[in-house]
Amino acid sequence: xxxxxxxxxxxxxxxxxxxxxxxxxxxxFIDFAMNWVRQAPGKGLEWVSTISRTGGNTYYAESVKGRxxxxxxxxxxxLYLQMNSLRAEDTAVYYCANLELGPxxxxxxxxxxxxxxx
Amino acid sequence: VVMxxxxxxxxxxxGQPASITCTSSxxxxxxxxxxxxxxxxxxxxxxxxxxxxxxxxxxxxVPDRFSGSGSGTNFTLKISRVEAEDVGVYYCMEGxxxxxxxxxxxxxxx
Numbered sequence: 001x002x003x004x005x006x007x008x009x010x011x012x013x014x015x016x017x018x019x020x021x022x023x024x025x026x027x028x029f030i031d032f033a034m035n036w037v038r039q040a041p042g043k044g045l046e047w048v049s050t051i052s053r054t055g056g057n058t059y060y061a062e063s064v065k066g067r068x069x070x071x072x073x074x075x076x077x078x079l080y081l082q083m084n085s086l087r088a089e090d091t092a093v094y095y096c097a098n099l100e101l102g103p104x105x106x107x108x109x110x111x112x113x114x115x116x117x118x
Numbered sequence: 119v120v121m122x123x124x125x126x127x128x129x130x131x132x133g134q135p136a137s138i139t140c141t142s143s144x145x146x147x148x149x150x151x152x153x154x155x156x157x158x159x160x161x162x163x164x165x166x167x168x169x170x171x172x173x174x175x176x177x178x179x180v181p182d183r184f185s186g187s188g189s190g191t192n193f194t195l196k197i198s199r200v201e202a203e204d205v206g207v208y209y210c211m212e213g214x215x216x217x218x219x220x221x222x223x224x225x226x227x228x
Contacts, residue, residue, distance in 0.1 A: 035217065037166075045158075045166065045209055047217040059216070095165060101154045101213040103175065106168035 002026040009112030022079040022096030029077035038092035086116045123220035136197040140210035154213035161206040
């Protein structure tokens, strides 16, 4: 079964850090650029970050640039998001997804919630 | 790039058609003839699911009552006959320039 499974979410204080993980299975992980997308409570989808297949290129939304770092370990088929200097407005469900633009399979995880609050 | 959807809320009678438009602030056609515009459905309590890729191509398993069209900066998702299972929020997303989602359109049954 093709699957992405996020973990690492939880309650964190403002200014704190958190690392999210996303484990892929049932497909060739290295064949896809990977992304993090978030959804604040009651709000729409917001693209957060993208990493190329080999990890050599990374891209960030302006709202997280300089605070978040995306990385991947293709040997472990795992995607990461290191989040530092967290703010209340970072509170959201964080999804990993391949955001396939062509006819290949489009895969989303179930999401992991991050709550930034004191 | 800014993606603007309308309407933001769409009450529909079952069996009736529904249409959602998505307008981009820049043309989504690239130098190689591709136009990367996807449509996603997010049912209540679920992760998003892609319905349409490259403007008009349905994903496997997507009912043929869903169709996508458009070019340049103007795109449309149509549901020919809405069913109860179509309730949810629909998003367009451009992938030509970056990865930008529209605000979402909430489809509900009247």
